[in-house]
Amino acid sequence: IPLGNATLGELPSEVGVPAYDRSALTPGIVHFGVGGFHRAHEAMYLDALLNEGKALDWAIVGVGTMPGDARMRDAMKAQDCLFTLVLKHPDGSREARVIGGMVDYLFAPDDPQAVLERLADPSTRIVSLTVTEGGYHVNQVTGEFDPDSPDLQADLAGDAPPKSVFGFITEAARMRRERGIPPFTVMSCDNLPGNGHIAEKMITAFAELKDPELAEHLRQDVAFPNCMVDRITPVTQQADIDDLAERFGVADRWPVVCEPFTQWVLEDNFGAGRPAFEEVGVQIVPDVVPYELMKLRLLNASHQALCYLGYLSGYRYAHEVCEDPLFVKFLLGYMENEGSPTLPEVPGVDLDAYRHQLIERFANPEVRDTLARLCAESSDRIPKWLVPVIQENLRNGREIDRSALVVASWARYAEGVDEQGDPIDVVDRFKDKVMAAAAAQQDDDLAFLRDKDFFGNLVDDERFTTAYRGFLASLHKRGARATLEELEGR
Ligand code: NAD
Structure with missing residues (x-):
């Protein structure tokens, strides 16, 4: 009709x-x-x-x-x-x-x-x-x-x-x-x-x-x-x-x-x-800011937390990643222990329900959101959504491990080759500089972090660089899945 x-x-x-x-x-x-x-x-x-x-x-x-x-x-x-x-x-x-x-x-x-x-x-x-x-x-x-x-x-x-x-x-x-x-x-x-x-x-x-x-x-x-x-x-x-x-x-x-x-x-x-x-x-x-921060630091940052590690683990869709219990544990761990503690009070929102609802939304197989889309334009995303979370948690002596792994997973992804040796199509308006920094990791494992436009002074923070270095080495040696298993099994 x-x-x-x-x-x-x-x-x-x-x-x-x-x-x-x-x-x-x-x-x-x-x-x-x-x-x-x-x-x-x-x-x-x-x-x-x-x-x-x-x-x-x-x-x-x-x-x-x-x-x-x-x-x-x-x-x-x-x-x-x-x-x-x-x-x-x-x-x-x-x-x-x-x-x-x-x-x-x-x-x-x-x-x-x-x-x-x-x-x-x-x-x-x-x-x-x-x-x-x-x-x-x-x-x-x-x-x-x-x-x-x-x-x-x-x-x-x-x-x-x-x-x-x-x-x-x-x-x-x-x-x-x-x-x-x-x-x-x-x-x-x-x-x-x-x-x-x-x-x-x-x-x-x-x-x-x-x-x-x-x-x-x-x-x-x-x-x-x-x-x-x-x-x-x-x-x-x-x-x-x-x-x-x-x-x-x-x-x-x-x-x-x-x-x-x-x-x-x-x-x-x-x-x-x-x-x-x-x-x-x-x-x-009266004020939208707490709700925006909630969305950026939980929804958007979680997309970053799942896309590079998911891609390196062989997944291609967001729902595939969010049907995997290992990833769900990691994402909830990030949201609960790293993202949420940096939020101001968000009136009228039950954050725990919001976090679980995000996982459910990401896991909807009908939406078919691709990891390639989520992995694109990282240099606009990680610096805006995740780096402020890390900086605030470092200042307050809170957990930073999962965020450090997410940054390391971007650095690994930007090398442009997956764990099977197949090419990755890195889509980023700063692709050249991002890929050059990732290539330089062979000789200098902090090369990627040295870009102050993206990461501010993270490279000068020993607690962060220690965690980051460990994860990057593990991604190279053991791969994304084994790295996650070790982190979440602890
Ligand atoms: P769409 O492509 O279906 O529609 C975009 C509309 O904007 C079209 O009518 C297009 O002609 C018009 N447009 C684009 N550039 C313009 C310009 N320079 N001047 C005037 N008109 C212009 O996209 P959409 O899915 O409707 O998304 C539009 C926006 O909504 C997004 O950019 C985003 O800010 C917001 N949004 C989208 C989603 C989503 O999931 N699609 C979710 C939340 C917010």
Whole structure:
């Protein structure tokens, strides 16, 4: 059955459908970057509220600015902006529900003026974003705004309609001010620590180049809440589309698939109201930082703890590693004894339950997260997620052994050859320097640690280097699995 307003009543009863009258919805949110994640997360939370008969004036208008978004326009237009969200349970079962809270989709290159008018309309009170890290134009070296992209340059150069997200937001903010309409809130839902702060900093820096007074208005009058978001949402594959048709009889051009787990911790900083998201499981908090640290130091750091050692042990998927009791013991050991002690109080969270839930999520065989993905861009990850944990534990005389083994496993992996002698494809924007340092370990076993950009002064800490050296030697001599067995058997 092709998905659309007209066929909602014909779908099989096991497929959830909107319990609300879609024709009664009015827009309140404009969302840039309608991809997998937005549809599995914010749109799902709004749909849950709508199903309770609430937030009917907060429907979503999706906007795409990139050439590739024409595909999403075609899919959404063909099915009245409806799409199916499919949860992949670890036992192989699927849960499907049609999400109905998106009422329009605008492909900006078709009609930029329509996007501006939608943004400037008084009913638009939130502009939300999932435009990937690249969408914020942060210079990776300086952390400052980088106006070099062609779209930004075009938007800065003339008075033509905007092309970039930043161009649309700033021009719409200007129009609203001119028309005496209160500003909207800009809510970033991208996976960046301090995402609200980053959005504010980068968007105002862009505005500054166009109109300093407008930049001041953004700084003074526009709210940019921070939030922590979590739900593994892989790219939709043709197999997912086929599976939805076979299992549920729904012909959806672009469904979205994800794990059952979902989390959204949102700072209560909105200038023009918001849906009552707390009624559908969103944690609304005054400060997101403890939750971000929890995610970075437990979830993200654990991914690092499992990927290199898992790969060297011959695994290729995260779930394979997390079905192995030796690895589970190691990961829980890291989280309990090294990651968690560095966290501030995380209000309302049972850390022990969170740690076990992470293992369960990683072990979901349906998600099929590859170790290759987790092993990529290590030089962006270990220094941000694990090194602060090590430094803090060294300062406080706490355990560092498992973290030292994780760093050593990266150093071993970066040699580019696995334990069977087969090549490893090291993917890292600093690949050359990382691999050169790993190669130099033959003569100097601390060579890898000497990079102060990545590791600060760890190389000067004897307690750390003693542990690290021992593990690196063991990885070379005995291999990853035997090294883990020895550590966890003690
Ligand atoms: P996706 O590729 O499905 O969608 C990304 C959307 O952003 C597309 O519409 C794309 O056109 C748009 N986009 C990309 N670069 C842009 C730019 N420079 N300017 C404007 N629009 C741009 O990806 P996704 O899975 O939806 O993930 C998007 C973001 O969501 C991630 O980068 C991450 O920050 C966050 N997130 C994703 C997951 C996940 O598991 N997928 C989990 C948590 C958070």
